[in-house]
Amino acid sequence: MNLFADIRALVIDALDAMTEAGALPAGLSLDNVTVEPPRDPAHGDMATNAAMVLAKPARAKPRDIAEALAERLGGDDRIASAEVAGPGFLNLRLAPSVWQGLVRGVLEAGMAYGRSDMGQGRRVNVEYVSANPTGPLHVGHTRGAVFGDALASLLDYAGHEVTREYYINDGGAQVDVLARSVYLRYLEALGREVAFEDGTYPGDYLIPVGEALAREKGEAWVDQPEEVWLEEARGFATDAMMDLIRADLAALGVEMDLFFSEKSLYGTGRIEAAIEDLRGKDLIYRGVLEPPKGKMPEDWEPREQTLFRSTAHGDDVDRPIMKSDGGWTYFAPDIAYHYDKISRGYDELIDVFGADHGGYVKRMKAAVSALSEGRVPLDVKLTQLVKLFKNGEPFKMSKRAGTFVTLRDVVDQVGPDVTRFVMLTRKNDAPLDFDFDKVLEQSRENPVFYVQYAHARVMSLLRKAEAAGIDTETSAFIAADLGKLDHEAELALAKKLAEWPRQVEIAARTHEPHRIAFYLYDLAGEFHGLWNRGHDLPELRFLQEGDPATSQAKMALPWATAVVISAGLGILGVEPAQEMR
């Protein structure tokens, strides 16, 4: 159910009828006709630009079209008034019964209100986090994890078939570093003196891994060369790190559908197959790259390498896929990985990267475009930095000093719900301030609290209603006389609820889950506003003492609000609060 879509359909029908009647020329495209809430509520409930969009192709004056359209729309009993305004807008006011019906519709649909079929079941792969398996997740990963997860839920809610995927970078040199670091911890666990030099990971989180290895291997690896232990240590260590990362994600409430190992691409011919595919398209060649324009690296020297002709698909320069020692560059398995995703039949791919990977967007898009022959779009979403604060003071992070903040630190301190919501209070490409104290504050300026408080208030209302002997089953609210919801303040809240399906579609289309968080904040504000009006106007209170019938009608509105808040928070992966403590 989407009221804006319903009214748009009404407008389109009216325009078709006008064409039928000869008032408009045949064959006009109505694609650009929109029905939207006007910026200024004084202009009405909905506005359509139909007359302005059609004026030129119809060779008519916008106001004339608008007048004729207004006349036709006025015949529908949902339309209370249709007025031409400004350059040719048609402002519509809807009958109160429409809004009352909407509240009933929300209650009937429940959590499904706002679900959309815009995705048409298209299969979307969302790849996110994909952190190197060399240590616990930190705050930066947290944002990517929350963003990707919310985006996946959002797309699911909007009618897509979504896969959540994590690409394990377990094939590169950093895994050797990890293996050597774990080996040192292993020796340490056996009582040997060890030194952690530069180029190793000194983190404490490897201590238990070394201990486990010591229990398993005993003295077998002591004083042995790398050939003996490196490969096995690599596997052991990455497994341990992935267990750690999985647990971190679980603490945040993130559950992946698939973990894809980079290593699985090596030695299996899968990288070669992807590159062969490109070669067959004449996109692989041996050549020498120009140095980067303007900035000449000190050690630059012309070098012949194996290149991917990414410029043929929109990149700025061609990219090397092979190192001079004959090994693949990191880009080659990335190509193979995306080749795999394409071959799994997705209609759309989304990669969520940290902003520091912005430089890889074009080449990745080029690869996907080439491999899928333009069939599969790839959208890369970059998440900006998280700046940490403690009570307004910047919180310095330093890996060296051991004060870098992990996902666990954050979740342990403020909980998964607050973490997730706050991470979505900025759009993904804007830096985010995260203050450990402020996010827990119980005040209006804290959106997490403000939204949760709205939900908790409704729950408290329900408890009170129940205590007063009122039937609080949803069916009872649906059956109530909703015609009693006729105050402009009540209708205003209903109108906000009507926007929900629209916001879902916009957020899904733009791949911007933060819009859900902003909408919920808005909705909560509208709800608190109505609640506050009850201070001065007792007839606006939801519970009317001694009048269960009216109470039931009045409570349909907050209950519908709670349903939408729950659905919205559900997309964000946040549990709605039953009460505030």
Added chain:
RNA sequence: GGUCCCGUAGCUCAGCAGGAUAGAGCAGCCGCCUCCUAAGCGGCAGGUCGCAGGUUCGAAUCCUGCCGGGAUCGCCA
């Protein structure tokens, strides 16, 4: 220097497929808060949407060029 992102009220930020007089919170100023649904309420003020062009009936939004901030820039992932 190339590429990408950002630039909107004093501050932090929204701004929907281009739409009407550009919004919110905070801070500031003025009221209210013995009744009631604690975690306040109502109001006022605050803007050349970085700058300059262009497209359009219409631009914060699209295009181009500048300015400022950030990220990144051939065998590291």
